[in-house]
Amino acid sequence: MTQSFYAITWMDVLMSLIFVAISVGLIRWWKIGIEKTLLIGTFRTFIQLTAMGYVLTYFFQQHHWSFMVGLVSLMIVIASYEGYRRLKKYKIPNLFWILLGSFFFTVFIVLGLILKLILSVEPWFYPYAMIPIAGMIIGNSLNSATLTVNRFVSEITHRENEIEMLLSLGAPVKSAVQDSFKESVRAALLPNINGLMTVGLVQLPGVMTGQILAGIDPLIAIRYQIMIMYMWISTATMVDILVLNLVYRQFFTPQMQLKRELLRKG
Amino acid sequence: MNSSSIFKLDKINFSVDGLKILQDISLDIQPNDFTVLLGPSGSGKSTLLRMLNCLNSPTSGSIYFNDKLITDYDITQLRQKVGMVCQSPTMINGTDKEKLTMTQKWTKDGEIFSDNGLTEILEHVGLNSEFLDKDARSLSGGEQHRIALARVLLNKPEVLLLDEPTANLDPQLANKILKLVYQLYKDLKLTVILVSHDHQIIKQFAKRVAFLIDGKIIEEGTADIINNPQISAAQAFIAKEAE
Structure with a gap:
């Protein structure tokens, strides 16, 4: 088997929201009541890690x-x-x-x-x-x-x-x-x-x-x-x-x- | 101030969060005296006793031990000379032997006690060598008090401070412990300062008494003042305790 590196795309990331959707569905079904917190966390993860990625890209270019x-x-x-x-x-x-x-x-x-x-x-x-x-x-x-x-x-x-x-x-x-x-x-x-x-x-x-x-x-x-x-x-x-x-x-x-x-x- | 005093307290004040616990306390303790600090709960007796072992410091005023400011001493050495037994002795993991000899770890020039030496100390407090291998926490209340006394005696103190040593003990056991303390006081020529609210038991042993009420010494003198207090607040306290 040949090793290759797969460059994940933004579309792939959006598709991974399916996991969040599964969690939200289960939480709502069982009336656990933390779906709002979960959605805020999901949004923050996206924003914070995206920002971190751009920041790291900038820093990695410094010499x-x-x-x-x-x-x-x-x-x-x-x-x-x-x-x-x-x-x-x-x-x-x-x-x-x-x-x-x-x-x-x-x-x-x-x-x-x-x-x-x-x-x-x-x-x-x-x-x-x-x-x-x-x-x-x-x-x-x-x-x-x-x-x-x-x-x-x-x-x-x-x-x-x-x-x-x-x-x-x-x-x-x-x-x-x-x-x-x-x-x-x-x-x-x-x-x-x-x-x-x-x-x-x-x-x-x-x-x-x-x-x-x-x-x-x-x-x-x-x-x-x-x-x-x-x-x-x-x-x-x-x-x-x-x-x-x-x-x-x-x-x-x-x-x-x-x-x-x-x-x-x- | 009497320069032969072992302890001199000069205008001691102590407050916590604005609340006055001790007010303007001045007291001389003579060597080889058996002094009792008597008073109701909350009068500041235990706080005053803790200051003599430097577990608390006054907000203002000075404490002298053998004519030297208490804070000028090496605190660890002071605490070995001024031994303290608290109301409910704390027993920690291990055998009595381990607990008795733990002080050797932090005493650089201290004596290393053999089993014979430890047995001698145990015999002073009415126990025997069998207790060396017993778990301290499995002992009865009276035995734990005796071990706590032995622990302090290993440091060869000049002064013994006791905070309500008979609290939580039945009257018969309380009397035994106090007789033991009195015997140690005589045999080892100690200076004893004992805190209690029970004047009935104490009057058998005390040489000097200081009454504390609301953080102040309201009356002080020989043990006779227990039978004939002059100040009305002391009279009221004695009368209430007698009920």
Whole structure:
């Protein structure tokens, strides 16, 4: 069988609305009541991804490293703000800056390793490599950091008395929150680890699927996918530990007192 | 101020969201005293006790421990010298031995206790070596109080703070725990500061008493003031508790 790349057309995209129609039909039949939300989401998907396509086309035509670094930095700032927005109910001091700093550190370390050391991309800022890989790292960092902070606040709220008991015995803050810290990182990493266990058994992962659809040899596509899976677990681990190491300090005064008011959601 | 005091509280105020919890508290605690902070629920007794372990800081005023501002101490070392047992002792996963020795992990120069050393501490609180391997959460209420005391004693504190140690205990057990505390106070030459609203039990053990009502010390003196309070608010509190 000859491999060929099929360039999907706008007409093909319009025809895929049949899937949305099936969903709307089922939702209406069962009177679930979310068809309006679904249709808004459908419209937004079309507009946002179309806009993203034109934006990416423009960026991929640029040839200076500062442009790519600037774009990745902007993506990090947006992700940090999104993380802050998801977590702002906890009123954690300096949260935006913690996320921003942690994401910058993690993204540029991991991106640098992949572009220079592993793939040896030339030039290193080649947009077709840098932007999608950076996007994956940033997206994974955002989801993992959000998960770990959510879990951490839940843990220390649940263990409030235990933490104060440990502090009252003379424990340093880091020791008093150690169990909460470990549970939170565990909870955030487990989805990634489970992904490592089940990848390829239940479904073909997205990057691999996209590459195969584009006509890439599956044996090359899986290598990219394996690299990306390893990249995800490393990103999640780094960002979770970095974020939590900065977040836990925000819950204590300089006199090592637990700020109980932060545990009561606003 | 009396320079031989172990604790000196100077015009302590504490407010939360504009609500005054403690107002203008000044108090001297002498070494080897058994002091009881007495008063109704919500009078600020527990808040004041927590300040001595630096779990809370006053909004204004100063607290001195051995003539040094409390905030000038290394807080972890202060908390080892000023041990605290809360109202309902928190028991966490693990055996009693693990829970007793966890403080060794964060004490750089601290003593490493052998099983014999731990047994000695357990015997101080009326338990024995069999408890080393028991799960702390499987113990009775009285046993958990004893383990909580042992946990604090491992730090070799100078001061023992107890927040309502007999709350949630039946009178017989409450009396046993208080007798144990009093024995430790004598044997180990501790300074004890105990919070309670139960004056009947306390008057057997207290050397000094401070009455707190609405965040203020309204009367303070020897334990005799329990039998003969001078201030009407203290009289009303004693009369109500006696009903």
